Amino acid sequence: MALVYQKELNPQTSFAIWKIEETAEELLGKLQLSRSEKAFVERLNKGKRTLNWLGTRVLLRTMLDTPGYIDCPSDENGKPYLVNFPHHISLSHSFDYAACMLSTQHEVGIDMELIKPKIEVIAHKFMQTGELAQLHDSHYREQLYVCWCAKEAVYKLQGKKGVSFKDHIWIQPFTYNPLGGHTTVQLNGPYQQAVYRVYYERFGEFMLGYVIG
Known part of the structure; x- marks a missing residue:
């Protein structure tokens, strides 16, 4: 893993961000897992889901940077948290990459997505008509991924189910900068x-979105 x-x-x-290059067995060798975590890994499909989780x-x-056991369960809403460390955390993964965001002071959210054409087909499912209208023709696909990653990052930060990307999380007008922005x-x-x-x-062919509470 690099x-x-x-x-x-x-x-x-x-x-x-790390690039996942090991096998599941090699990743398991780097971890200390509880009995319930081992059982969870066994229930995964032995493919990308296993590699991403590990x-x-x-x-x-x-x-x-610790040799000790890290107790990282998820709450009733699916939000991961640390039991024996003071940090707030957010996790993401996309294809062969894993991302992790940590803060000792604030809630955080991070999302990482591979940029693909299909987002233009499903944009209406997570964007209001007014949000779509404010995007520019230039870098249109990248802007959609900014919007998705931003909404996903905020969703992870707030940590509750029942929150709709389309109805509850709105993107204000912004000018896309290929070098990054907010x-x-x-x-x-x-x-x-x-x-x-x-x-x-x-990040290469990926888009990152991250937020500090």
């Missing part, structure tokens, strides 16, 4: 109303 990108956002918050946990261990995201969900600045950047 660390391919790491970024410190402030003294308390950072994220990193990859995010190996990256988490690397970022925390957009303002308004959350009007059933549990929380807030405005967030979400940052985005290209």
Whole structure:
């Protein structure tokens, strides 16, 4: 497994990306898992899902830089959290890459997606008509991925089910910058109303979106 990108956002918050190159057995050799975690891994389909799950946990261990057991369950909404460390966390994976964001002070959210044409077909499922109308023709596909990653990052940060990308998370107008930038995201969900600045950047053929609460 190779660390391919790491970024410190402030003294308390950072994220990193790893390329998953090991087999599942090699990844398992780098981890300490509880009985329930081992059973969970056994229930996965032995393909990409297994590698992605193990990859995010190996990256988490690397970022925390500890030889001890890391207790990282998910709550009733599916949001991962750390029992024996003070950090807030967010995890993402896409194809052969795993991403992890940590903060000792703030809730965080991160999403990583491979840029593919199909997003243009499904854009209406996660974007309001007004949101789509404010996008420019140039870099249209990349803008859609900025919007998706931004909404996903905010969704992960707030951590509750029943929040709709289309109906509860809205992207304010922004000018896309191929070198990276930010957009303002308004959350009007059933549990929380807030405005967030979400940052985005290209990583090869992938788009990253990340937010600090």
